[in-house]
Amino acid sequence: MVNNQNYLAVEEFSRIPWLVHGFGLAGFDLESLKLDFRLADFQPVEMKQEHSTRVLVVDRPPDRKVAGDALITPKAGLLLVVKTADCLPIFLVDTEHQLVAAVHGGWRGTAGRIAETAFETMRKSFSTRPDQTLAALGPAIEARCYEVGQEVYDFFLRQGFPPDRIFLPGDRAGQFFLDLKAANFWLLSEVLGLQAENIFSLELCTFCRPDLLSHRRQPDDQARLINFIGIKD
Numbered sequence: 001m002v003n004n005q006n007y008l009a010v011e012e013f014s015r016i017p018w019l020v021h022g023f024g025l026a027g028f029d030l031e032s033l034k035l036d037f038r039l040a041d042f043q044p045v046e047m048k049q050e051h052s053t054r055v056l057v058v059d060r061p062p063d064r065k066v067a068g069d070a071l072i073t074p075k076a077g078l079l080l081v082v083k084t085a086d087c088l089p090i091f092l093v094d095t096e097h098q099l100v101a102a103v104h105g106g107w108r109g110t111a112g113r114i115a116e117t118a119f120e121t122m123r124k125s126f127s128t129r130p131d132q133t134l135a136a137l138g139p140a141i142e143a144r145c146y147e148v149g150q151e152v153y154d155f156f157l158r159q160g161f162p163p164d165r166i167f168l169p170g171d172r173a174g175q176f177f178l179d180l181k182a183a184n185f186w187l188l189s190e191v192l193g194l195q196a197e198n199i200f201s202l203e204l205c206t207f208c209r210p211d212l213l214s215h216r217r218q219p220d221d222q223a224r225l226i227n228f229i230g231i232k233d
């Protein structure tokens, strides 16, 4: 893990010469993107995130903010932005075709298999292969801090997730601890065929760490962590 005070990075991603990426810390906002000299030439692309499974392929910044929860681009100069506070930001990198994706993985999107929809879109549109794809899972609320109810458990089950891989029993009956990272790791590795050693995870809990933002910890705080990925010109 690399920490430049503003955002965190995955070392394996930092070694790719045509790539920029970061998982923002608290206080790093959209304005900060423009002030960072490494990012100043990029055009940020934001979505109106709504916990959907809608995936958008972009080759220029849209005129207005479009609703969706995953962005894909083959185009250099765009900075795909996903905003989170407990939800899991997921980056996908097709190293063969120079293609990047940024995915908003809250529990609804994760259960709705948005990471799979994003990857399948890459595969159909750009012939992305799982063995040439890297993934990074950013900071999110970790299982021990993320108790959910029966309806969430049942939803994941209906969507085909293996409960023993993603849930721990909760403190009370009908409560469970949900591991968002494990759910997406399972989807990426077991369902989509990415190699486990090509999936990198920042083991940091948004709820536990004061330098990150957590909706559960501070429900009234509208600020979000800014996570970004892009292809250099």
Ligand SMILES: [Zn+2]
Pocket: 141, 142, 144, 145, 205, 206, 207, 208, 209
């Ligand atoms: Zn925690």
